[in-house]
Amino acid sequence: MALSKAQQAVPLLSVSKLTKLFGSFAACNGIDLEIAPGEIHALLGENGAGKSTLVKMLFGVLQPSEGQISFEGRPVTITSPGEARTLGVGMVFQHFSLFEALTVAENIALSLDPKIPLAKIADEAASLSKAYGLPLDPNAHVADLSVGERQRIEIVRALLQNPKLIILDEPTSVLTPQEADRLFETLFKLRAEGRSVLYISHRLEEVRRICDRATVLRHGKVTAPAIRSRRRGLAGAHDGWRRGGRDSPGRRSSAW
Numbered sequence: 001m002a003l004s005k006a007q008q009a010v011p012l013l014s015v016s017k018l019t020k021l022f023g024s025f026a027a028c029n030g031i032d033l034e035i036a037p038g039e040i041h042a043l044l045g046e047n048g049a050g051k052s053t054l055v056k057m058l059f060g061v062l063q064p065s066e067g068q069i070s071f072e073g074r075p076v077t078i079t080s081p082g083e084a085r086t087l088g089v090g091m092v093f094q095h096f097s098l099f100e101a102l103t104v105a106e107n108i109a110l111s112l113d114p115k116i117p118l119a120k121i122a123d124e125a126a127s128l129s130k131a132y133g134l135p136l137d138p139n140a141h142v143a144d145l146s147v148g149e150r151q152r153i154e155i156v157r158a159l160l161q162n163p164k165l166i167i168l169d170e171p172t173s174v175l176t177p178q179e180a181d182r183l184f185e186t187l188f189k190l191r192a193e194g195r196s197v198l199y200i201s202h203r204l205e206e207v208r209r210i211c212d213r214a215t216v217l218r219h220g221k222v223t224a225p226a227i228r229s230r231r232r233g234l235a236g237a238h239d240g241w242r243r244g245g246r247d248s249p250g251r252r253s254s255a256w
């Protein structure tokens with residue numbers, strides 16, 4: 001999935017003045033955001049900043065009160081997760097939605113066309129899990145799996161639909177450091193394939209290490225235009241950030 005220059009020039013996803021009101025409270029308040037093709041873009045912010053609310057709107061779980069979402073340059077209305085998946089958006093939620101009594105493959109089947117045979121889903125899940133370094137037995141029961149394994153189900157489920165954008169909501173909060181490192185390798189592979197990742201985290205060091213750009217939310221608003229990582233997504237890099245192409249460490253610390 002190599003990207004041409006023209007493809008790279010158009011944001012994969014752009015969001016303009018996106019707002020979500022719960023009663024009179026604005027969980028997201030006029031958010032502008034662009035995600036380029038083939039980048040790992042971090043969404044940072046403290047508890048309650050509006051991160052999950054924003055991505056739920058991008059995945060059709062919540063409807064915006066105001067504002068516009070565009071995908072590949074076209075305005076879109078995403079009224080359900082099914083529509084988001086069709087568009088090319090996959091999501092790994094902060095709180096998983098898996099049925100413990102069912103197998104991995106049965107859980108994955110629930111989000112797919114019911115006409116697809118379970119054996120085919122199990123085969124595809126097994127080959128994706130192998131290809132992306134996400135070890136998973138499609139016939140295991142979810143009740144017997146660790147949190148890290150459960151997360152892999154969600155990732156494989158998202159990958160089965162060949163997404164252009166994968167959103168992960170605080171994926172490392174439930175992982176051991178080793179599991180987190182393995183997840184980062186998967187994310188680098190997705191990026192190398194030209195897919196985009198929107199990566200939510202509280203952990204600035206982790207974001208510095210793996211992400212190309214970061215957007216910081218506070219009280220439902222973007223604090224400053226997206227900050228660019230100085231050394232694009234280098235594992236182990238702890239070398240700071242640039243905002244808008246210019247060094248601005250002062251702005252960085254004031255934003256976070």
Ligand SMILES: Nc1ncnc2c1ncn2[C@@H]1O[C@H](COP(=O)(O)OP(=O)(O)OP(=O)(O)O)[C@@H](O)[C@H]1O
Nearest residue numbers: 022026027045046047048049050051052053054094
């Ligand atoms: N369905 C809802 N009804 C009312 N208020 C809500 C609802 N969902 C979220 N909120 C509020 O909106 C704000 C943003 O919540 P959100 O879950 O988006 O934050 P977050 O940045 O994901 O936080 P965390 O890091 O804790 O996951 C919070 O104050 C939260 O209480």
Ligand SMILES: [Mg+2]
Nearest residue numbers: 051052053094
């Ligand atoms: Mg959240």
